Amino acid sequence: MSLRREGPVTERLLDLLRSHPGADPSAAGPLDAPIVAHSPLTRREAVGLFESVIQSRLQDLLSREMKDKGLSYYTIGSSGHEANAAFGAQLRTTDTAFLHYRSGAFMAARLRKGRGETPFFDAMLSFCASAEDPISGGRHKVLGSASTHVPPQTSTIASHLPKAVGFAMAMQRMERLQLRTEGVPYDSIVYCSFGDASMNHATAQAGFHAAGAAALHAQPCPVLFACEDNGIGISTRTPDTYVARMMEHRTGIKYFAADSQDYPSVWAVAREAIDYVRSHRRPAFVHTKTVRLMGHAGSDVEANYMALEAIEKNEARDPLLGFADLLLRSGALSREQILALYEDTDRRLRAAAAEASARRKLTTVAEIVQPLQLPPAASLQVRVADDATRQKVFGGKLPEQDSRPRHLAFRIPQALTDLFAAYPNAFLFGEDVAKKGGVYHATTGLHETFGTGRVFNTILDETTILGLAQGMAQAGCLPFPEIQYLAYIHNALDQIRGEAASLQFFSSGKNHRDLPVHTPAFNNPMVVRIAGLAYQKGFGGHFHNDNSVGALLDIPGLILGVPTRADDAVLMLRTMAAAAHQHGKVCLFLEPIALYMQKDLHAPNDGLWQFGYPEPHELLPLGEGRVYDATDDDQLTIVTFGNGLWMSLRVQKRLRERGIKARVFDLRWLAPLPIEQVKEHVKATGRCLVVDECRATGGGPSPMILTQLCQDPELAGCALRRVAAVDSYVPLAAAANLVLVQEPDIENAALQMCEQPVR
Numbered sequence: 001m002s003l004r005r006e007g008p009v010t011e012r013l014l015d016l017l018r019s020h021p022g023a024d025p026s027a028a029g030p031l032d033a034p035i036v037a038h039s040p041l042t043r044r045e046a047v048g049l050f051e052s053v054i055q056s057r058l059q060d061l062l063s064r065e066m067k068d069k070g071l072s073y074y075t076i077g078s079s080g081h082e083a084n085a086a087f088g089a090q091l092r093t094t095d096t097a098f099l100h101y102r103s104g105a106f107m108a109a110r111l112r113k114g115r116g117e118t119p120f121f122d123a124m125l126s127f128c129a130s131a132e133d134p135i136s137g138g139r140h141k142v143l144g145s146a147s148t149h150v151p152p153q154t155s156t157i158a159s160h161l162p163k164a165v166g167f168a169m170a171m172q173r174m175e176r177l178q179l180r181t182e183g184v185p186y187d188s189i190v191y192c193s194f195g196d197a198s199m200n201h202a203t204a205q206a207g208f209h210a211a212g213a214a215a216l217h218a219q220p221c222p223v224l225f226a227c228e229d230n231g232i233g234i235s236t237r238t239p240d241t242y243v244a245r246m247m248e249h250r251t252g253i254k255y256f257a258a259d260s261q262d263y264p265s266v267w268a269v270a271r272e273a274i275d276y277v278r279s280h281r282r283p284a285f286v287h288t289k290t291v292r293l294m295g296h297a298g299s300d301v302e303a304n305y306m307a308l309e310a311i312e313k314n315e316a317r318d319p320l321l322g323f324a325d326l327l328l329r330s331g332a333l334s335r336e337q338i339l340a341l342y343e344d345t346d347r348r349l350r351a352a353a354a355e356a357s358a359r360r361k362l363t364t365v366a367e368i369v370q371p372l373q374l375p376p377a378a379s380l381q382v383r384v385a386d387d388a389t390r391q392k393v394f395g396g397k398l399p400e401q402d403s404r405p406r407h408l409a410f411r412i413p414q415a416l417t418d419l420f421a422a423y424p425n426a427f428l429f430g431e432d433v434a435k436k437g438g439v440y441h442a443t444t445g446l447h448e449t450f451g452t453g454r455v456f457n458t459i460l461d462e463t464t465i466l467g468l469a470q471g472m473a474q475a476g477c478l479p480f481p482e483i484q485y486l487a488y489i490h491n492a493l494d495q496i497r498g499e500a501a502s503l504q505f506f507s508s509g510k511n512h513r514d515l516p517v518h519t520p521a522f523n524n525p526m527v528v529r530i531a532g533l534a535y536q537k538g539f540g541g542h543f544h545n546d547n548s549v550g551a552l553l554d555i556p557g558l559i560l561g562v563p564t565r566a567d568d569a570v571l572m573l574r575t576m577a578a579a580a581h582q583h584g585k586v587c588l589f590l591e592p593i594a595l596y597m598q599k600d601l602h603a604p605n606d607g608l609w610q611f612g613y614p615e616p617h618e619l620l621p622l623g624e625g626r627v628y629d630a631t632d633d634d635q636l637t638i639v640t641f642g643n644g645l646w647m648s649l650r651v652q653k654r655l656r657e658r659g660i661k662a663r664v665f666d667l668r669w670l671a672p673l674p675i676e677q678v679k680e681h682v683k684a685t686g687r688c689l690v691v692d693e694c695r696a697t698g699g700g701p702s703p704m705i706l707t708q709l710c711q712d713p714e715l716a717g718c719a720l721r722r723v724a725a726v727d728s729y730v731p732l733a734a735a736a737n738l739v740l741v742q743e744p745d746i747e748n749a750a751l752q753m754c755e756q757p758v759r
Contacts, residue, residue: 003301005294006061009079009315013057016321017339023331035330039264040271043332049089049263050327051341052112053082053320055120056105058346062353063127064298071357072127074141075298078104080291081228083260083319084193085109086270091191093148094184096474098164100153100193102228107143107150115147120348124356131360131367135521137508138362144507146521149184151474152506157198159499161207162467163524164192165214165223165283169468170475172220172281177453179425182476189277190471193226196243197233203494206463208250211283213459215252220281224273225253227285230292235305243287253283260290260319263326291317371508372557374672375585377621380578384616385421393421393449405610409596411566412442414613415573416480420450423478423581428455430465430482430529439484440531440596462488466495466528470503473524478581486532486590487546500524500586501555523584527576533562533693534730534740535594535643542729544593545736548699552588553670559587559622560671564595564645567611568668571620578619590670592642601646602653609646623672627681628652628664635754636662637681639705640691641670644741648691651746660754670701675708682709682718686758689749690722693741697727719758723749 029035031044041049060077067075078084081102088109091097099106104123111119117134125133126141135144135152144152153160168190175186198204207225214221229243248255254276258269266288273286291314295302302311327333333341362368384390390398399414420426428446434457437444447455458465462483469479483489489496507522534545552560559579563569569591576587601608628649636655638648645666655662665681667674682688688709694700702722709715723746726739 003303005302005311005315006064008312009293009318010061012315012318013320013324016324017335017342020325020328020335022328022335024329027330029330031332035326035332036264039268041264041267043330045089045267046263046327046332048112049085049109049267050323050333050338051345052085052088052108053105053323054342054345055108055349056082056085057320058342058349059104059123060294062349066127066353066357067298071353073129074127076101076296077294078102079293080230080318081105081260083258083263083266083288083290084226084228086263086267087191087193087226087274090267090270090274092188095188095191096149096151096167096184097191098151098153098160098193099143100195100198100228101143102195103143103193106193107145110148110150111145113148114145117145117147120352121356124349124352125359127353128356128359129361130356131362136506137371139368139508140506142506144521146507151503151522154502154506158194158201158204158207159494161192161194161204161225162210162463162495163470163474163499164190165207165210165221165464166468166471167475168211168221168223168283168471169214169219170472170477171222173427173453174425174475174477177424180476182474184475187278189222189224189274191224191226193228195233196227196229196231196238197236199227199243199246200233203463206461207467208247208253210459210461210464210467212250212252215282221283222277222281223283224277225283225285227287228290229287230290232292234296234300247285247287250285253285256284256286258286258288260288261317261322263319263323290319293318369556371504374557374559374622375579375583377624380575380582380619380622382574382578382617382619383422383581384418389421390418390616393417399613400615402613405607405612406566407597407599407610408563408566408569408591409440409442411570411611411613412573412591413437413444413446415570416443416446417449418616419573419577420446420454423577425476426454426478426480426577427472428480428482429458429468431458431460431484433457433482438482440593442529442531442591442596443482462492463495466492466500469526469528470495470500470524473526474522478577479526481526481528483528483530485544485546486530486549487543489530490551493551496528496558496586496588497555500526501558504584505557524586525580525584527573527580527587527589529589529591531593532590533592533594533642534725534736535592535693537594541732545730547693547725547730547740548695549590549670550694550698550700553701553704557586558671559585559669560590561587561669562590562592562642563668564592564642564666565609565611567614568620568626570614571618572668574619575622579622590642594643595646598646602650620668623669623674625668625674625677626666628666630663630681630684631661634661634663634685636660636687636689636750637678637685638662638664638689638691638746638750639667639678639681640664641667641701642693644691644693647741647743648746651743651750654747655750660750662750667701673701673704675705678705679709679712679715682715686717687719687753688721689746689753691741691746692722692724694725695727696724699727700724717758719753719756721749721753
């Protein structure tokens with residue numbers, strides 16, 4: 001028995017082609033006539049479809065051959081799944097497609113209608129991880145195309161379904177507001193493919209649920225889910241009736257079924273489903289039975305978990321056998337023509353592979369991380385609406401004209417109002433953000449000012465909220481999704497980590513002549529607002545007092561800001577909006593819940609934690625912190641952020657009353673960290689106390705800060721210390737104070753440090 005099954009699969013197909021008796025004279029007909037009575041698939045269309053199918057199959061075979069020679073780095077193929085070419089051929093190139101990794105035939109068919117791509121060569125550049133790969137720049141083997149609206153996907157284990165739904169829902173919302181979509185007509189639909197095993201993921205169910213909920217709420221959601229059911233996920237079997245039972249009667253989603261053993265039937269069902277979604281603007285689900293050939297990937301030996309009889313039974317069901325037989329029996333292609341097509345496609349792919357394997361690879365760190373780079377501060381420009389518009393949205397009195405200082409929760413909705421007046425494509429959504437104005441009133445008045453079209457509630461699911469944000473962003477919107485509490489983002493973190501923040505990394509190349517080199521072909525700009533951190537008095541427990549941002553700091557290319565005072569919040573929101581709009585960046589705006597309503601600093605009614613509204617054209621440069629009360633003879637630098645700033649400023653005053661001078665540095669940005677500014681202040685004082693309100697082990701930025709300080713030879717001899725929260729969830733009521741950083745902790749650490757000489 002051969003452990004590698006490429007040979008048996010290929011020989012079975014070639015034997016059919018070589019030995020086939022040829023056309024049945026009674027089946028002959030014109031090229032534009034249906035090839036069978038039960039399908040509208042014409043002979044001409046069938047021939048084009050077969051060309052895409054053969055290209056996909058031969059790409060799979062060649063990728064494994066190249067892998068054996070050390071020239072290719074990816075062998076998850078589409079063999080057995082080639083019927084998805086029927087969707088690639090019939091969908092418009094402006095129907096955005098979020099694809100499963102077994103969609104090689106779909107891409108081959110899609111690119112037959114492309115704009116200047118070189119499909120054979122581009123595929124081989126991707127297999128070879130060449131820096132000239134037009135979609136990912138050699139960073140990963142992905143299927144994608146900017147000109148035909150196929151965003152790149154990496155390991156598509158259903159994580160792309162929520163954003164496909166988001167894109168579908170965005171189009172009609174933008175149409176009603178007369179906003180321009182990114183090259184996508186309003187009557188477009190969204191195609192989203194995946195495998196049967198992927199349906200087990202919670203993200204898949206979130207996507208289906210969100211689409212069904214949209215239908216029940218009478219909201220247009222033209223998404224076509226395409227499940228390619230091969231009955232197995234790597235080595236785990238899927239019950240034969242599983243997909244049908246799960247989806248046949250799914251609320252709000254119309255079910256269609258096809259079998260890839262009958263390509264004309266797949267074509268007919270695809271056309272019917274596409275027409276349904278396009279005309280009704282409602283979601284549909286196409287369930288296509290298919291077969292996986294040659295294992296999950298090149299390294300997968302099916303014989304380890306499948307009997308030879310089962311493997312050969314699958315291979316006998318190769319859908320290409322039936323399709324080739326139909327073409328030959330009907331006379332659409334002769335045996336000589338089909339063999340010539342096979343040989344010519346193989347020759348062209350091999351020539352492309354030989355050239356691609358010699359092309360340049362990624363060789364520097366700078367080149368690899370280039371798409372993750374943050375925009376230079378000078379490139380960001382504040383967008384401000386005209387005066388008449390601002391007067392209208394603010395009810396005749398502009399916020400900068402109000403001399404009264406205000407607290408954080410008062411200024412945030414003002415800042416958002418200004419931004420929504422300046423960006424007509426801005427949308428705010430989440431749980432309770434509309435009429436209620438948010439749990440903490442941070443979106444008060446926005447719904448009344450801008451209406452349900454732009455400020456709306458979603459279903460209570462963070463995966464759906466973040467998926468909606470990505471889809472809307474890719475459609476041309478500037479989303480401001482709200483996650484109600486920091487702890488809740490962990491329910492859906494991969495929508496940020498694996499999807500939103502990675503998109504530019506995997507679409508960094510020049511995809512066609514209109515795109516300059518290194519310009520991301522796709523991005524999903526957004527400003528995610530999160531109410532978070534701890535210190536809510538007597539309320540919440542760990543879900544409402546989450547004091548860890550470690551999982552967010554781990555995401556490359558992300559912008560993460562923590563405003564502590566009201567004026568900084570306004571400036572930072574403007575900066576994030578500019579970074580998102582101009583550079584497609586994913587930004588997280590973490591608002592300290594405990595400081596939303598805080599007005600005082602040192603004593604009741606002192607009003608010292610209220611601030612004015614910055615002038616409309618001002619912003620805060622990325623990665624720029626703020627120092628408080630620095631003097632030439634300071635003995636200590638306290639570095640902090642969030643609630644730590646408010647506590648540290650109170651401690652600073654008490655230290656000075658005891659004759660100890662300390663400056664306080666507010667990071668404001670956790671990504672990018674203002675580390676060079678921190679170093680300068682530490683050099684000036686010789687001592688640094690990092691006050692990190694997050695959990696001690698990996699919860700906050702203090703380990704990164706201290707590592708950077710320790711590694712700088714110019715800071716040798718400086719005293720370094722931190723205070724951080726206990727590695728614990730936050731309990732209710734006064735017990736919370738036992739595990740969270742408290743002012744005495746900061747003060748005692750500062751006193752101890754200043755008692756010791758430095759340098």
